[in-house]
Amino acid sequence: MHILATEGLTKRFPTVTAVDHLTVTVGPGVTGLVGANGAGKSTMIKMMLGLLAPSEGTARVLGFDIVTQGAEIRRLVGYMPEHECLPPDVSATELVVHLARMSGLPRTAARERAADVLRHVGLAEERYRAIGTYSTGMKQRVKLAQALVHDPKLIFLDEPTNGLDPRGRDEMLTLIRRIGTEFGITVLVTSHLLGELERICDHVIVIDAGRLLRSSDIGEFTQATQTLTVEVDEGLDELAARLSGDGQTVSRQGRQLVVKVAGPGTYDAIRDATAELGLCLIRLEQGRHRIEDVFRDEVAHV
Numbered sequence: 001m002h003i004l005a006t007e008g009l010t011k012r013f014p015t016v017t018a019v020d021h022l023t024v025t026v027g028p029g030v031t032g033l034v035g036a037n038g039a040g041k042s043t044m045i046k047m048m049l050g051l052l053a054p055s056e057g058t059a060r061v062l063g064f065d066i067v068t069q070g071a072e073i074r075r076l077v078g079y080m081p082e083h084e085c086l087p088p089d090v091s092a093t094e095l096v097v098h099l100a101r102m103s104g105l106p107r108t109a110a111r112e113r114a115a116d117v118l119r120h121v122g123l124a125e126e127r128y129r130a131i132g133t134y135s136t137g138m139k140q141r142v143k144l145a146q147a148l149v150h151d152p153k154l155i156f157l158d159e160p161t162n163g164l165d166p167r168g169r170d171e172m173l174t175l176i177r178r179i180g181t182e183f184g185i186t187v188l189v190t191s192h193l194l195g196e197l198e199r200i201c202d203h204v205i206v207i208d209a210g211r212l213l214r215s216s217d218i219g220e221f222t223q224a225t226q227t228l229t230v231e232v233d234e235g236l237d238e239l240a241a242r243l244s245g246d247g248q249t250v251s252r253q254g255r256q257l258v259v260k261v262a263g264p265g266t267y268d269a270i271r272d273a274t275a276e277l278g279l280c281l282i283r284l285e286q287g288r289h290r291i292e293d294v295f296r297d298e299v300a301h302v
């Protein structure tokens with residue numbers, strides 16, 4: 001079942017075509033929309049919300065037409081915008097309760113629902129403090145909470161990890177994955193950082209200059225390769241020499257060795273070599289294609 005489907009969707013601004021004949025579908029689960037800055041991700045989301053009219057083409061979100069049924073779509077969809085847009089003088093609780101009331105919830109239900117979502121996104125006592133005093137990570141959580149408060153079927157998250165430090169980024173990604181799996185809400189999340197979506201998405205759509213480069217399940221992006229990545233605490237050069245001498249094809253990548261799998265004997269050779277050299281094996285893992293590799297290769301072919 002398609003949650004969202006576009007057909008030749010195009011948006012032209014006076015000097016740039018932001019979205020260019022995009023035909024794509026999104027199903028349930030967590031989908032990543034990936035592209036460099038300016039690729040057209042935010043423009044695409046604004047069209048999906050019925051806030052920006054397409055120049056050409058059509059699209060349906062949850063079965064509703066984006067041109068004529070924007071209000072129906074916004075009733076069922078949550079939106080976390082990219083840019084800072086929160087009023088500094090009110091608390092997270094006040095803002096989220098207010099937005100719950102605006103979406104039609106009675107006063108008591110709005111309070112309860114706001115408390116629930118703020119707890120889910122990890123805002124505790126600070127939710128009573130003015131938003132102007134929050135860190136970037138806390139503000140991102142408030143933006144996420146307001147996107148969830150009316151119990152949407154689908155949410156659009158525009159660069160939710162922007163401005164976060166590595167730990168905040170990690171926590172936000174875990175939260176997004178939970179929203180997709182535990183709450184059963186379909187998620188479309190954008191990022192210009194290709195690698196970070198690998199962890200949380202079921203499906204990835206890659207766009208470049210408004211055009212579709214690729215739309216695939218995550219497994220197809222990160223298929224197993226016929227290599228093993230080996231990491232030891234020290235003695236990497238010794239190990240490389242020993243494995244090469246043993247007839248294995250070995251290359252060094254930073255602090256790791258990449259060993260071509262010639263057959264089951266490759267695993268034995270690595271085990272025996274590390275044991276005989278008395279090295280401490282930290283990692284032995286099957287190599288995988290990373291989204292970055294796929295993206296780089298496909299952009300190179302455009």
Ligand SMILES: Nc1ncnc2c1ncn2[C@@H]1O[C@H](COP(=O)(O)OP(=O)(O)OP(=O)(O)O)[C@@H](O)[C@H]1O
Pocket residue numbers: 013014016017018035036037038039040041042043044082159192
């Ligand atoms: N209202 C507008 N008027 C004119 N040009 C616009 C407008 N909105 C976006 N653009 C242009 O359209 C292109 C796509 O912008 P968009 O914001 O959709 O990209 P993006 O992939 O979301 O990137 P970013 O993460 O940097 O926002 C850019 O060249 C941008 O300058």
